[in-house]
Amino acid sequence: MNAMPAIDRRRADTTQSNADFLLAHAAPARIGLAGGSALIDRGIRKAQRLIVDDAAGSAWSHAFLFGERRSDGHWWVLESDLDLRRKQIRLGVQKNRLAKYFDAAEWPNLAVLDFGLDEAASRRVLGAALDLLANATRYSLREIVGTLFALARPTLRERDNLLARENSLYCSAFVQHCYAEVGLQFGSGLSLKNTTPHDIASTPLPHRADYLLRQAGASA
Structure with missing residues (x-):
């Protein structure tokens, strides 16, 4: 991995479009954070107020991995998500175009985190993600409830x-699982399946973070 000597946080002009921001910072295996405006996203953001010094909660409700620009000319992402907007419901690890996050009304808060992975490490992270995709790893609402219990009782977060269910990971646990392949853990003593989007945003690991924030909530 390339050396990342410190945490570098930068904020973009809020007049910048989501598309311009994401495309400017896209690179394989970087982490995307998103704070959504939908009811479920607002609920996830609010629930994280227990680990954020902000009564409004966290800026973040979702985490994903940047994949690659493919032959269709689009950047793609790998993520574990609930896709309820289509006729065919998808619950679990999936591939989607980055354009999913271009709507500023739906996704007012965005961040891209760069941990300085070299090409070999990036391949390992994305390889782990593709393994989970191939194994049809599910999105677990049950595990989110378990994480909410742990947020209320911090001693449970390291357990x-x-x-927990087999072959299940929600979004931020999916990202942590993939980054564990290169020895990176976002929080000391934090159980993989109790990892929240805000834990990734506030990690003490050296990295560069670029933010586009339009809505209330702590950024890191």
Whole structure:
């Protein structure tokens, strides 16, 4: 991995479009954070107020991995998500175009985190993500409830998720699982399946973070 000597946080002009911001910072295996305006996203953001010094909660409700620019000319992402907007419901690890996050009304808060991975490390992270995709890893609402229990009782956060299931990972746990392949853990003593989007945003690991924030909530 390339050396990352310190944490470098930068904020973009809020007049910048989501598309311009994301495309400017896209690179394989970087981490994307998103704070959504939908009801479920607002609920996830609010629930993280227990680990954020802000009564409004966190800026973040979702985490994903940048994949690659493919032959269709589009950047793609790998993520574990609930896709309820289409006729065919998808619950789990999936590939989507980065354009999913171009709507500023739906996704007012965005961040891209660069941990200085070299090409070999990036391949390992994305390889882990593709393995989960191939194995049809599910998105677990049950594990989110287990994480909410742990947020209310911090001593539980370092233990296994109380409601853990096999072959299941919600969004930020999916990202942590993939980064564990290169030895990076976002929080000391934090169980993989109790990792929240805000834990990734506030990690003490050296990295560069670029933010586009239009809505209330702590950024890091």
